[in-house]
Amino acid sequence: MDPFYGLQRCRVTAVSSFSAILMAALLILYRTGGKSSPQFDLPNQPRISHHTAVHLQRLPSLGFMNGTDFMWQVPESPKAVLLLAHGCNGKASNFWDASSSCPNCVGLPEERLLVLHALERKFAVIAISSLGKCWSFGKEKENVKWILQWWIDENKLQNLPIVALGASSGGYFISALAAEARFSSIALMISEGVFDSMDIPKNYPPTLFVHMPKDRRRMELIQKNMQNLRMKGVRVKEVRCMELPLTPHFLWDRMPWLDQSFSVQLFELLRERGFIDEKGYMRRDGRATPWKEALKEKHFSYEKNRWVDHIQEELNLAYGYHEMTTLQSGDIFSWFESHMR
Incomplete structure (x- = not known):
């Protein structure tokens, strides 16, 4: 198997x-x-010291384009690009701590840890804010593709593989965007995706579902979508996150x-x-x-x-019902790293 x-x-x-x-x-x-x-270490949780966190995350960059804001950080010698899509009511600044370069950053605990883990694994990170409260699926896909390509070109990252992670509404968005964008693999967090309303192309990227089975309805939808993706020849895997x-x-x-x-x-x-x-x-x-x-x-x-x-x-x-989580960062980044292309 x-x-x-x-x-x-x-x-x-x-x-x-x-x-x-x-x-x-x-x-x-x-x-x-x-x-x-x-x-007491939690499972699969990489330990990042406060000193390391300050070193990794001290100077994020900010941009505004096509009606929305975005933030990014590129580590030394990056090996891949990671696009992050927040959930409803979220924004790019949730992923970074407040600093001299971003005094209005929020630094929500799971979002900031996700960025820190990515930087430690040498992923260049970009987070883009949605145009509205939640993500939409019309012109917003073109908007994100345009910003992402501009940023990649600007930072000379054209030769790196691109992966994406979206949570909740961001997961729906990434699942739709992945049918059009060039991703090596994706991770959908607490989201079953929008596969029932789209044609899945033959080259759809390997997909990891990170979900909380206490939400039984969503888990059932994820199982259904995993089966449909397998039938299309897409590599899939799930990580189940329990209450703690x-x-x-x-x-x-x-x-x-x-x-x-x-x-x-x-x-x-x-x-x-x-x-x-x-x-x-x-x-x-x-x-x-x-x-x-x-x-x-x-x-x-x-x-x-x-x-x-x-x-x-x-x-x-x-x-453990519906929330962003980094307790499974080891599994998530191992999935990304195993599908670089």
Whole structure:
């Protein structure tokens, strides 16, 4: 059997209440001058130090063309080009931290990590904002193809393979764009694509589906589309991403600008209000959990409240229903690298 027709799962070991308490104690010890708490790696998650992150992501470039903005960064000796398409209500600046070159950048935790992982793997990265709230499929495809080609020519990247990743609405868009653009491979995140409304060409690129099976309807559509793509001779693979338990250090691990004490305090608040179960799993999606109201009642400072969108993303990720994720970056970039042409 073709190895790229296989299935990879994202597994996370459940953390018991005792373990959660132990890790909280270790974090308190760290803050009071004791030894640093141990790091617990999540599956397939490349570890990127804060120093490396600053080095890799310090100077993104910005552009505006054809009615939309875009951002990019090219590492030394790039080996491929990666096009990123955000989900609804997203924008290119979500993928980079605020800096002197982009003071209005947002740096959402999963988006920024995706760029960091790409740069570390020597992918030149470009993210383009959609013209509207979500991606459309008419002139917007021509718009993105034009910007992408201009940027490739401008940066002398013509000889590199091109890959693309889109999440949610961006996944629908990339699946449609891939029928016309020259991609070596694509990854569709939390998106089944628009294959039921398009003619799949013979040279359609190898396609990786990164999805969360808790969304059963989407999973069924992905299975159907994978089968249809196989029948057309397209190489396909899926990565299933399961829910994962929160721990006292989870948010601090994902968002290095948060201090450890706040990460512990928020974990305790979620536990106190019953928003997580005894093993640390979210009882409901982060969007449907009134954790923001709970924060206000506890009178957390504005400095903490300014990160609510970032925290929201991580709580959604933990619930594992529909969110951008970089926990499977190793699988995603291995897929890209195995289909360079």
